[in-house]
Amino acid sequence: MQNDTFEADVRSAVEQGHDVQEMVRQLTLRRISQRSLDIESLRQIAHAVLRGARAGVQKELNLSAAQTDTARTQLKQTVAGLDMALAQMASAARLAIEEATSRAQKFSSEDLVRARADLESLDEMFMETLQISAASARDAAGEILHDLAAHSRTHGSAVGTQIKESLNVITHQLGSAGHAQAVAGLHLAQATTDLLRQIAAGVLTGVAEHVKPDQSKHKAG
Numbered sequence: 737m738q739n740d741t742f743e744a745d746v747r748s749a750v751e752q753g754h755d756v757q758e759m760v761r762q763l764t765l766r767r768i769s770q771r772s773l774d775i776e777s778l779r780q781i782a783h784a785v786l787r788g789a790r791a792g793v794q795k796e797l798n799l800s801a802a803q804t805d806t807a808r809t810q811l812k813q814t815v816a817g818l819d820m821a822l823a824q825m826a827s828a829a830r831l832a833i834e835e836a837t838s839r840a841q842k843f844s845s846e847d848l849v850r851a852r853a854d855l856e857s858l859d860e861m862f863m864e865t866l867q868i869s870a871a872s873a874r875d876a877a878g879e880i881l882h883d884l885a886a887h888s889r890t891h892g893s894a895v896g897t898q899i900k901e902s903l904n905v906i907t908h909q910l911g912s913a914g915h916a917q918a919v920a921g922l923h924l925a926q927a928t929t930d931l932l933r934q935i936a937a938g939v940l941t942g943v944a945e946h947v948k949p950d951q952s953k954h955k956a957g
Contacts, residue, residue: 742767742781743788750792750810760785760817761824765936768825773925775854778825779861782818786869789814790877797876808880815866815884816894822862823894824935825928826855830902832927833909845910847924852906859896863889 742763749759764785771777792814793807829851836843863885870881934940 743784743791746785746788746814747792750789750814751795753806753810756810756813757817757820760789760814761820762936764818764821765824765932768821769929769932769936773825773854773928775857775861778822778854778858779865782822782862782865783869785814785818786865786881790869790873790881793877804876807877811877811880812884815881815888819862819888819894822858823898825932826858826895826898826902828931828935829855829924829928830898830905831931832924833905836922836927837909841922842909843922843924843927848906848910851924851928852903852910855899855902855906859893859899862893862895 745763746760749763750756752759764781767781767784768778771781789811793810796803796807796810833843833848866881866885866888870878870885872878873881931940
C-alpha cells in the first residue's frame with residue numbers, strides 16, 4: 737500500500753507541474769531512505785516513479801500537440817529528478833566512507849563489497865527501468881521515455897558519474913592496509929541512509945548542490 741501512496745505522490749507532483757524535477761528528487765530520496773538500499777528495492781522505487789509520472793501526463797497527452805510538449809517536459813524533469821536522487825544515494829555512500837575514514841573507522845569488507853556490487857549495477861538498473869517503462873507504455877509517453885532512455889545512454893547520467901567517484905573510494909578502502917579495525921555496529925547501509933535523510937531534509941545542501949548538473953559553468957561559457 738505504501739508503494740501506491742508513493743506512486744500517487746509522484747503522479748500528483750507531475751500533474752501539478754510545478755518544479756517537477758525537485759519534487760520527484762525529494763519524494764524519491766525520502767522513499768529510498770525508508771527502504772533497504774539493495775538494488776531490487778531501488779528498482780521497485782524507480783518503476784513506481786515512472787508509473788506515477790506516466791499516469792500524471794495522461795491528461796496532457798490526450799489533448800493538443802502543445803500539451804504533448806508539456807508532457808514531454810514533465811517526463812524529462814521526472815527522469816532528471818529520479819537520476820539525481822539515485823546519484824545522491826551513490827554520493828551518500830561515498831561520504832559515509834570518507835566520514836568514517838576521517839574518524840579512523842572502517843566499514844567491514846563485506847559491507848564494502850556489497851555496496852560495490854549494488855553501485856556497479858545501479859546505472860544499468862536506471863537505464864533498464866527507463867527502457868522497460870518506455871516499452872510498456874504504448875502511447876506518446878512511451879515514445880518520450882524511449883527518447884529519454886536513448887539520450888541517457890548516449891550522454892550518460894548523473895548517477896553514472898557519481899557511481900564512478902564512489903566506486904573509486906570503495907576500491908581504495910578495500911585495497912588499503914587494515915590500519916583501523918571495522919567498528920562493531922558500523923554499517924555502511926545505515927550510515928548511507930542517515931546521510932540520505934539529511935539530504936532529503938535539506939540539511940546537507942552542499943551535497944545536493946555538488947551532485948546537481950553544474951549549470952553555472954555553461955552560463956559562464
